[in-house]
Amino acid sequence: xxxxxxxxxxxxxxxxxxLAEKTGVTRQTVSLIEKGKYNPSLKLCLDxxxxxxxxxxxxxWIDKEDLx
Amino acid sequence: xxxxxxxxxxxxxxxxxxLAEKTGVTRQTVSLIEKGKYNPSLKLCLDxxxxxxxxxxxxxWIDKEDLx
DNA sequence: TTTATATGCAATATATATATTTCATAATGC
DNA sequence: GCATTATGAAATATATATATTGCATATAAA
Numbered sequence: 001x002x003x004x005x006x007x008x009x010x011x012x013x014x015x016x017x018x019l020a021e022k023t024g025v026t027r028q029t030v031s032l033i034e035k036g037k038y039n040p041s042l043k044l045c046l047d048x049x050x051x052x053x054x055x056x057x058x059x060x061w062i063d064k065e066d067l068x
Numbered sequence: 069x070x071x072x073x074x075x076x077x078x079x080x081x082x083x084x085x086x087l088a089e090k091t092g093v094t095r096q097t098v099s100l101i102e103k104g105k106y107n108p109s110l111k112l113c114l115d116x117x118x119x120x121x122x123x124x125x126x127x128x129w130i131d132k133e134d135l136x
Numbered sequence: 137t138t139t140a141t142a143t144g145c146a147a148t149a150t151a152t153a154t155a156t157t158t159c160a161t162a163a164t165g166c
Numbered sequence: 167g168c169a170t171t172a173t174g175a176a177a178t179a180t181a182t183a184t185a186t187t188g189c190a191t192a193t194a195a196a
Contacts, residue, residue: 041107042128050132056124060110064118
Protein backbone atom coordinates (compact mmCIF):
# COMPACT_ATOMS: atom_id res chain seq x y z
CA UNK A 1 0.00 0.00 0.00
CA UNK A 2 2.40 2.66 -1.23
CA UNK A 3 1.19 6.24 -0.77
CA UNK A 4 2.30 9.88 -0.61
CA UNK A 5 1.50 10.57 3.03
CA UNK A 6 5.08 11.10 4.19
CA UNK A 7 5.81 13.59 1.44
CA UNK A 8 2.63 15.55 2.12
CA UNK A 9 3.22 15.49 5.88
CA UNK A 10 6.73 16.90 5.49
CA UNK A 11 5.46 19.57 3.09
CA UNK A 12 3.08 20.66 5.84
CA UNK A 13 5.92 20.66 8.41
CA UNK A 14 4.19 18.09 10.59
CA UNK A 15 5.83 15.34 12.63
CA UNK A 16 4.26 11.87 12.68
CA UNK A 17 3.11 12.68 16.20
CA UNK A 18 1.40 15.90 15.10
CA LEU A 19 -0.30 14.19 12.15
CA ALA A 20 -1.42 11.42 14.48
CA GLU A 21 -2.98 13.95 16.85
CA LYS A 22 -4.71 15.79 14.01
CA THR A 23 -6.19 12.56 12.68
CA GLY A 24 -7.00 10.94 16.01
CA VAL A 25 -4.75 7.91 15.72
CA THR A 26 -1.44 6.96 17.29
CA ARG A 27 2.02 7.75 16.00
CA GLN A 28 2.57 4.07 15.33
CA THR A 29 -0.39 3.95 12.99
CA VAL A 30 0.93 6.92 11.04
CA SER A 31 4.35 5.30 10.86
CA LEU A 32 3.00 2.01 9.58
CA ILE A 33 0.85 3.71 6.96
CA GLU A 34 3.78 5.79 5.70
CA LYS A 35 5.85 2.63 5.52
CA GLY A 36 3.13 0.99 3.42
CA LYS A 37 2.59 -1.76 5.96
CA TYR A 38 -1.05 -1.00 6.63
CA ASN A 39 -4.17 -0.94 4.50
CA PRO A 40 -5.85 2.02 6.19
CA SER A 41 -9.57 2.57 6.45
CA LEU A 42 -11.28 5.08 4.19
CA LYS A 43 -12.13 7.29 7.16
CA LEU A 44 -8.50 7.49 8.21
CA CYS A 45 -7.46 8.21 4.62
CA LEU A 46 -9.94 11.09 4.55
CA ASP A 47 -8.75 12.41 7.92
CA UNK A 48 -5.18 12.39 6.64
CA UNK A 49 -6.30 14.22 3.48
CA UNK A 50 -7.96 16.92 5.57
CA UNK A 51 -4.87 17.26 7.78
CA UNK A 52 -2.47 17.80 4.91
CA UNK A 53 -4.88 19.48 2.52
CA UNK A 54 -4.68 16.89 -0.25
CA UNK A 55 -7.23 14.72 -2.06
CA UNK A 56 -7.66 10.97 -1.90
CA UNK A 57 -6.32 10.68 -5.42
CA UNK A 58 -3.23 12.73 -4.60
CA UNK A 59 -2.32 10.75 -1.49
CA UNK A 60 -3.64 7.25 -2.10
CA TRP A 61 -4.27 6.49 -5.76
CA ILE A 62 -2.47 3.43 -7.09
CA ASP A 63 -2.80 2.32 -10.71
CA LYS A 64 -4.33 -1.12 -11.05
CA GLU A 65 -1.17 -2.64 -12.48
CA ASP A 66 0.81 -1.37 -9.49
CA LEU A 67 -1.43 -2.79 -6.75
CA UNK A 68 0.22 -5.69 -4.93
CA UNK B 69 -19.52 6.73 5.14
CA UNK B 70 -21.64 7.95 2.26
CA UNK B 71 -20.27 7.19 -1.20
CA UNK B 72 -21.16 6.88 -4.88
CA UNK B 73 -20.56 3.16 -5.31
CA UNK B 74 -24.17 2.20 -6.00
CA UNK B 75 -24.57 4.85 -8.69
CA UNK B 76 -21.33 3.82 -10.40
CA UNK B 77 -22.17 0.13 -10.17
CA UNK B 78 -25.56 0.66 -11.81
CA UNK B 79 -23.99 2.81 -14.53
CA UNK B 80 -21.75 -0.16 -15.28
CA UNK B 81 -24.74 -2.54 -15.34
CA UNK B 82 -23.33 -4.67 -12.55
CA UNK B 83 -25.25 -6.41 -9.78
CA UNK B 84 -23.89 -6.35 -6.24
CA UNK B 85 -22.93 -9.97 -6.77
CA UNK B 86 -20.98 -9.19 -9.91
CA LEU B 87 -19.18 -6.26 -8.29
CA ALA B 88 -18.37 -8.47 -5.33
CA GLU B 89 -16.84 -11.09 -7.61
CA LYS B 90 -14.81 -8.49 -9.49
CA THR B 91 -13.44 -7.06 -6.26
CA GLY B 92 -12.93 -10.31 -4.40
CA VAL B 93 -15.35 -9.72 -1.55
CA THR B 94 -18.80 -11.02 -0.72
CA ARG B 95 -22.11 -9.55 -1.81
CA GLN B 96 -22.84 -8.63 1.78
CA THR B 97 -19.74 -6.48 1.97
CA VAL B 98 -20.74 -4.62 -1.19
CA SER B 99 -24.23 -4.14 0.20
CA LEU B 100 -23.00 -2.74 3.51
CA ILE B 101 -20.59 -0.38 1.79
CA GLU B 102 -23.29 0.94 -0.54
CA LYS B 103 -25.54 1.44 2.47
CA GLY B 104 -22.79 3.45 4.16
CA LYS B 105 -22.59 1.06 7.07
CA TYR B 106 -18.95 0.12 6.57
CA ASN B 107 -15.72 2.05 6.59
CA PRO B 108 -13.98 0.08 3.84
CA SER B 109 -10.25 -0.46 3.56
CA LEU B 110 -8.23 1.53 1.04
CA LYS B 111 -7.45 -1.61 -0.93
CA LEU B 112 -11.12 -2.44 -1.31
CA CYS B 113 -11.88 1.16 -2.30
CA LEU B 114 -9.24 0.89 -5.01
CA ASP B 115 -10.56 -2.47 -6.21
CA UNK B 116 -14.03 -0.97 -6.51
CA UNK B 117 -12.60 1.99 -8.43
CA UNK B 118 -10.93 -0.36 -10.89
CA UNK B 119 -14.13 -2.39 -11.31
CA UNK B 120 -16.31 0.59 -12.16
CA UNK B 121 -13.64 2.72 -13.80
CA UNK B 122 -13.81 5.65 -11.41
CA UNK B 123 -11.29 7.41 -9.20
CA UNK B 124 -11.10 7.46 -5.40
CA UNK B 125 -12.24 11.08 -5.40
CA UNK B 126 -15.23 10.31 -7.60
CA UNK B 127 -16.46 7.42 -5.51
CA UNK B 128 -15.32 8.14 -1.98
CA TRP B 129 -14.50 11.80 -1.38
CA ILE B 130 -16.40 13.44 1.46
CA ASP B 131 -15.87 17.09 2.36
CA LYS B 132 -14.53 17.56 5.86
CA GLU B 133 -17.67 19.30 7.07
CA ASP B 134 -19.78 16.38 5.86
CA LEU B 135 -17.84 13.62 7.63
CA UNK B 136 -19.95 12.54 10.62
C1' DT C 137 27.88 14.68 28.14
C1' DT C 138 23.18 15.07 28.86
C1' DT C 139 18.43 16.06 27.40
C1' DA C 140 14.82 16.27 24.15
C1' DT C 141 12.85 15.21 19.72
C1' DA C 142 11.71 12.19 15.83
C1' DT C 143 11.34 7.79 14.13
C1' DG C 144 11.31 2.54 13.85
C1' DC C 145 10.03 -1.72 15.67
C1' DA C 146 8.14 -5.59 18.53
C1' DA C 147 4.57 -7.77 21.64
C1' DT C 148 0.09 -8.02 23.23
C1' DA C 149 -4.76 -6.40 23.44
C1' DT C 150 -8.97 -4.58 21.37
C1' DA C 151 -12.14 -2.99 17.87
C1' DT C 152 -14.02 -3.66 13.62
C1' DA C 153 -13.91 -4.95 8.59
C1' DT C 154 -15.06 -8.87 6.22
C1' DA C 155 -16.69 -13.87 5.58
C1' DT C 156 -20.11 -17.27 6.09
C1' DT C 157 -24.59 -18.81 6.41
C1' DT C 158 -29.30 -18.21 6.50
C1' DC C 159 -33.69 -16.06 5.93
C1' DA C 160 -36.98 -12.52 4.06
C1' DT C 161 -38.96 -9.81 0.32
C1' DA C 162 -39.89 -7.69 -4.00
C1' DA C 163 -39.78 -8.10 -8.99
C1' DT C 164 -39.88 -10.73 -13.13
C1' DG C 165 -40.77 -14.57 -16.18
C1' DC C 166 -42.43 -19.26 -16.84
C1' DG D 167 -49.21 -20.32 -9.03
C1' DC D 168 -43.93 -21.38 -8.92
C1' DA D 169 -38.95 -20.44 -9.88
C1' DT D 170 -35.36 -17.18 -10.31
C1' DT D 171 -32.88 -12.94 -9.54
C1' DA D 172 -31.52 -8.96 -6.78
C1' DT D 173 -31.23 -6.96 -2.52
C1' DG D 174 -31.50 -6.30 2.69
C1' DA D 175 -30.56 -7.97 7.03
C1' DA D 176 -29.17 -10.79 11.21
C1' DA D 177 -25.98 -14.06 13.75
C1' DT D 178 -21.64 -15.87 14.46
C1' DA D 179 -16.70 -16.49 13.17
C1' DT D 180 -12.25 -14.82 11.54
C1' DA D 181 -8.74 -11.60 9.96
C1' DT D 182 -6.63 -7.47 10.51
C1' DA D 183 -6.50 -2.36 11.51
C1' DT D 184 -5.48 0.19 15.35
C1' DA D 185 -4.12 1.01 20.39
C1' DT D 186 -1.00 0.50 24.05
C1' DT D 187 3.35 0.07 25.99
C1' DG D 188 8.03 -0.20 25.88
C1' DC D 189 12.63 -0.06 23.95
C1' DA D 190 16.28 1.35 20.56
C1' DT D 191 18.67 4.75 17.68
C1' DA D 192 19.91 8.94 15.49
C1' DT D 193 20.07 13.84 15.68
C1' DA D 194 20.37 18.34 17.56
C1' DA D 195 20.68 21.50 21.18
C1' DA D 196 22.08 22.90 25.76
